[in-house]
């Protein structure tokens with residue numbers, strides 16, 4: 001794989017015409033320009049892959065579209081590496097062999113981005129993806145935005161156990177700013193505090209309010225977590241993953257953890273009273 005120097009977004013709907021991402025190449029180019037503005041040099045294209053629906057692209061179609069999109073961006077003067085991948089919706093009754101040849105790992109790394117059901121019981125599924133017969137190589141599993149799945153939200157132990165079993169976790173940047181509601185924001189902060197998060201990604205859909213972050217939003221992220229943590233989450237760990245290496249969770253300094261507050265959090269009643277008197 002060609003080495004890139006900048007940030008890497010491992011979850012992005014940037015290929016036109018595949019899913020609810022960009023409708024045409026113009027929207028892809030607009031998103032690509034936003035990426036370059038914040039220093040992203042490489043994006044893993046992850047169109048939805050939901051079995052039994054019209055969103056079931058073949059690996060070869062995604063690979064061809066990634067190459068075509070990268071070339072079109074280049075022609076438009078935007079130099080952005082596009083690697084092929086998929087956001088794979090895990091079938092609720094899936095068995096451990098579901099990661100067959102019909103799925104693409106992220107940039108051919110051997111790590112699969114899995115979107116777990118938002119609501120249903122997933123304990124068995126997680127056991128399936130994190131356990132293998134002795135001698136059988138485990139596929140790398142990255143949970144897409146677990147902070148948005150209610151069972152990860154409702155029981156903190158679920159993600160903890162899955163990560164202990166070898167699963168990696170990718171949190172959406174917008175979750176930290178309340179873009180997916182208070183519950184997802186709270187869960188995202190809790191997971192970060194507990195050292196259960198390996199990647200931050202945009203999950204950009206290249207349109208509407210789901211564009212890649214602009215420089216102001218990016219600075220806000222750095223202000224929240226610190227530059228080092230953001231580089232780990234968006235450059236070092238993605239690079240390790242794409243090379244098929246082991247990836248460690250993001251560990252935030254104690255001071256950062258103490259200062260982190262989800263959006264809309266105004267402190268306990270005593271803090272609020274103190275704030276009122278200080279105004």
Ligand SMILES: [Fe+2]
Nearest residue numbers: 011013087203
């Ligand atoms: Fe996505």
